[in-house]
Amino acid sequence: MSHGANHMTQSEPNRRSEPLIKVKGIVKNFGAFTAVDNVDLEIYRGELFSILGASGCGKTTLLRILAGLESPSSGTVFVDGIDITNLPPYERPVNMMFQSYALFPHMTVAHNVAYGLKRDGVAKPELWKRVDEILDMVELSDLSKRKPHQLSGGQRQRVALARALVKQPKVLLLDEPLAALDKRLREQTQFELMRIQEQVGVTFVVVTHDQGEAMTLSDRIAVMDCGRFVQIGSPSRLYEFPKNRFIASFIGSVNMLAGQVVRCDGTLCTIYIPSHDSHFEVEHGEYLDKGAAIWLAVRPEKIRISQTSPTSDMPNQILGIVDDIAYTGNMSTYRVRTEAGDVLEVTHPNQSRAKDSQLVADWGDTAHLCWAPSDAVLFSE
Amino acid sequence: MRGKRSLFLLSALSFGFAFLYVPMAVLIFYSFNYSKLVPVWGGFSTRWYRVLFESEEMWAALTLSLKIATVNATVATLLGALAGLTLSRAGHFKGRTLFAGMVSAPLVMPEVITGLSLLLLFITLSNLIGWPSERGMTTITIAHITFSLAYVAVIVQSRLAGVSQDLEEAAQDLGGKPFRVLIDITLPLLMPALAAGWLLAFTLSLDDLVIASFVSGPGSNTLPILIYSRIRLGLRPDINALATMIILVVSIGVFVAGWLLLRQQRLRDQEAQLATADSNGK
Numbered sequence: 001m002s003h004g005a006n007h008m009t010q011s012e013p014n015r016r017s018e019p020l021i022k023v024k025g026i027v028k029n030f031g032a033f034t035a036v037d038n039v040d041l042e043i044y045r046g047e048l049f050s051i052l053g054a055s056g057c058g059k060t061t062l063l064r065i066l067a068g069l070e071s072p073s074s075g076t077v078f079v080d081g082i083d084i085t086n087l088p089p090y091e092r093p094v095n096m097m098f099q100s101y102a103l104f105p106h107m108t109v110a111h112n113v114a115y116g117l118k119r120d121g122v123a124k125p126e127l128w129k130r131v132d133e134i135l136d137m138v139e140l141s142d143l144s145k146r147k148p149h150q151l152s153g154g155q156r157q158r159v160a161l162a163r164a165l166v167k168q169p170k171v172l173l174l175d176e177p178l179a180a181l182d183k184r185l186r187e188q189t190q191f192e193l194m195r196i197q198e199q200v201g202v203t204f205v206v207v208t209h210d211q212g213e214a215m216t217l218s219d220r221i222a223v224m225d226c227g228r229f230v231q232i233g234s235p236s237r238l239y240e241f242p243k244n245r246f247i248a249s250f251i252g253s254v255n256m257l258a259g260q261v262v263r264c265d266g267t268l269c270t271i272y273i274p275s276h277d278s279h280f281e282v283e284h285g286e287y288l289d290k291g292a293a294i295w296l297a298v299r300p301e302k303i304r305i306s307q308t309s310p311t312s313d314m315p316n317q318i319l320g321i322v323d324d325i326a327y328t329g330n331m332s333t334y335r336v337r338t339e340a341g342d343v344l345e346v347t348h349p350n351q352s353r354a355k356d357s358q359l360v361a362d363w364g365d366t367a368h369l370c371w372a373p374s375d376a377v378l379f380s381e
Numbered sequence: 382m383r384g385k386r387s388l389f390l391l392s393a394l395s396f397g398f399a400f401l402y403v404p405m406a407v408l409i410f411y412s413f414n415y416s417k418l419v420p421v422w423g424g425f426s427t428r429w430y431r432v433l434f435e436s437e438e439m440w441a442a443l444t445l446s447l448k449i450a451t452v453n454a455t456v457a458t459l460l461g462a463l464a465g466l467t468l469s470r471a472g473h474f475k476g477r478t479l480f481a482g483m484v485s486a487p488l489v490m491p492e493v494i495t496g497l498s499l500l501l502l503f504i505t506l507s508n509l510i511g512w513p514s515e516r517g518m519t520t521i522t523i524a525h526i527t528f529s530l531a532y533v534a535v536i537v538q539s540r541l542a543g544v545s546q547d548l549e550e551a552a553q554d555l556g557g558k559p560f561r562v563l564i565d566i567t568l569p570l571l572m573p574a575l576a577a578g579w580l581l582a583f584t585l586s587l588d589d590l591v592i593a594s595f596v597s598g599p600g601s602n603t604l605p606i607l608i609y610s611r612i613r614l615g616l617r618p619d620i621n622a623l624a625t626m627i628i629l630v631v632s633i634g635v636f637v638a639g640w641l642l643l644r645q646q647r648l649r650d651q652e653a654q655l656a657t658a659d660s661n662g663k
Contacts, residue, residue, distance in 0.1 A: 069550050089553045102551035106569045115565070116555035150652045167555065 018081065020045040020203050021066070021171060026075035028061050028227075035061040036072070037227035043171075048197050048204045050214040052251075053224035059207045062224075063173050066205065067096040080170055090119070095169040099176040101160035103148040109159050110135070110144040116167040134166045137196065154185050161193075165200060174206045178213060190216050211251050215239070223247055239299075245379050248297050255303070255344045257296045264288040268373060271296050276340040281315040281373040288380070295379040300345040302375035305334060307361050310370050318369040320344065322361045332359060336367050344369060405628060412621035419616040429622040439623065442607040446587055449518060449603065453525040454583040458575055460526070461533025461582075465574075466567070468534070469541040470549075485535060487528040496595030499524045503596060516598035524596045525586040532585065533578035540574035541567075 019042035028036040035058045043049045051059045064070040066077060068089035076085045084092050095116070104112050110131055117127045135141045138158040148156060157177070164172055177193065178186045194217060197204050208214050214221050215235040222232040223246075231243040242248035245256065259273040259280070269284040271294060280296060288294065304310070310317060320336035323343060327350075334346045346369060348360055361367045412430075416423025433439060464484050468477075487495060503513055503520050513520055548570070552562040568575075590605040597606060611620055 067554055069554070089550070090556045090558055094554075096551070096554045098547045098551055100545060100547045102545065102547035104548060104552070104566060115552065115557070119556035119561065147652075149649075150655060163551075163555070 022078040024076045027073045029073045047219045050206045050218040050221045052214040052221050057224045058227040059224050063207045068092050093170040095164040096173040097160050097164045101156050105148050108145050113163045113166050134162045138162045171203045254297045261288045261292045282376045283374040298376040300347040303346045303369050303371045305346045305367050309368050314370045316371050322365050322367050409625045412625040429618040432619045433622045442602045442604045446604040449522050450583045450586040452522050453586040454579045457526045457529035457582040458533050458579045461530040462537050464534040465537025469538050487531040492591040496592040500595045517601035520596040521593050524592050529582035529585050532581050536574050536578045544570050
């Protein structure tokens with residue numbers, strides 16, 4: 001159940017145009033196991049769309065259905081208004097970049113990239129011109145005569161990308177495109193992918209298990225769990241207005257408190273949290289029944305932490321003791337044990353280099369926590 | 382303690398090698414014996430080599446064996462590759478388990494049984510439809526193909542298990558129709574397995590005595606059949622000369638193969654170094 005999101009405006013793609021990809025009621029069964037369970041999806045032209053989920057949630061199966069490598073048990077797939085559900089992979093206006101890259105080991109980089117164009121019967125001069133152009137774009141022109149085993153991981157990834165893009169597909173499917181790269185290269189490559197997507201204007205559909213990657217890359221994200229979509233929206237929408245507890249804890253970290261509705265007037269709710277024996281105020285755009293059980297969720301960076309007591313007119317105050325500090329350079333994460341005994345996570349940026357002001361509180365210090373009524377979210381399940 | 386153990390290991394090693402190679406050394410040694418009696422030294426001579434090279438019977442047997450081995454290896458590789466491809470790439474089809482079992486059955490079937498049953502088949506066929514009219518090269522070749530293809534199928538299957546299906550899917554995704562993908566991607570990647578399968582089928586055929594002697598006819602002696610029938614008449618020095626020649630050919634083959642493998646390995650290492658050097662420089 002969603003609460004609190006309705007009064008917000010959101011950045012959504014251009015809805016005036018028809019969606020480029022339309023997935024209707026797709027089901028995929030493997031024996032008794034349902035990998036994809038009645039999924040509907042619309043992806044718009046030029047979008048960088050991510051399907052995010054833990055392993056085994058059905059995201060790769062869905063991608064393979066889009067590529068034509070798996071046929072759905074029921075449902076239809078439209079690309080650009082044409083039903084492609086029963087088209088074999090080699091007749092679809094869609095190309096895929098495999099997680100393993102699947103580079104042909106017996107062909108050079110140039111021939112790997114040229115393979116798709118050859119199968120399309122593109123004439124020789126035109127073909128090699130396009131291969132050169134795309135290799136130039138991914139900065140691999142110097143290595144075009146190498147075989148895949150003579151390349152580093154990052155170079156292989158770029159060959160796979162070039163090979164999938166050179167046919168100028170309507171849609172590029174990317175299965176965990178960055179998973180095989182080490183951390184630093186992955187961060188560079190994220191921006192590289194976004195640059196290339198902008199340059200070629202092809203619609204990207206990325207499957208990933210890495211929520212940070214999905215947040216950085218995507219225009220919109222669909223979070224998948226047990227073969228179904230839980231929520232589809234822009235990264236900021238998923239982060240700030242998660243639909244339920246699953247989304248809130250799957251994307252980023254969150255502090256969750258169980259309580260009851262005391263009062264609710266459609267803009268502001270008062271929540272009683274029994275474990276703290278205190279009341280909290282949350283801005284909330286919907287009416288809630290008095291006495292209803294509810295979860296109050298607040299992100300670690302939305303909580304203000306200080307050693308001095310905030311002014312008494314600030315609502316939502318909690319007193320606690322710093323249990324643990326994780327210093328990560330740009331910020332510190334404080335684990336504060338409250339009087340009620342639960343632990344809240346609070347992050348605070350390390351804005352100054354001065355030694356004393358690096359930490360707002362030290363181990364064992366008393367800390368005052370508070371947050372604005374607009375910074376918490378309520379879930380009714 | 383340490384010294385004792387290493388002495389034990391050393392003597393075990395020498396004994397093992399002696400067991401393997403002394404008989405061959407003795408055989409080579411006596412092939413240069415002038416005497417007609419194999420175990421009696423009568424001075425150095427290449428007399429038996431001359432006898433060997435002048436023996437038309439020997440040449441005929443060698444030619445027949447090589448012909449059968451070549452045809453067998455080629456047909457068995459073709460059929461075995463098809464069987465291997467079906468087993469590892471066709472997914473689940475009705476009767477797959479039965480097919481898999483029947484393809485690999487010749488691997489475990491005693492040769493005597495295979496030979497006998499094939500002989501019965503050929504006799505029955507000959508009575509029913511008049512073919513094969515006589516047993517000889519054709520029947521031996523067919524018999525060899527039946528068991529060689531099982532070996533090829535196993536080799537192809539295990540190689541395909543190591544080739545990611547992603548490659549074939551990627552080729553299809555890029556616009557390759559299934560047959561095109563087989564030619565462009567699967568077959569080139571199978572080449573090492575096909576070469577190994579061909580060589581194995583060739584060797585198996587060249588080596589086979591039991592099955593061949595069941596289905597051979599008068600006047601169609603393969604080399605193993607000839608050697609065996611000669612031995613039955615008593616040890617003769619020209620057989621020693623023949624054995625020496627075979628040992629020589631096999632040794633050269635093994636050395637060349639080893640050298641080629643080593644060279645390929647060095648080349649790969651160099652290329653791998655090149656790749657890492659590049660990515661570090663970037």
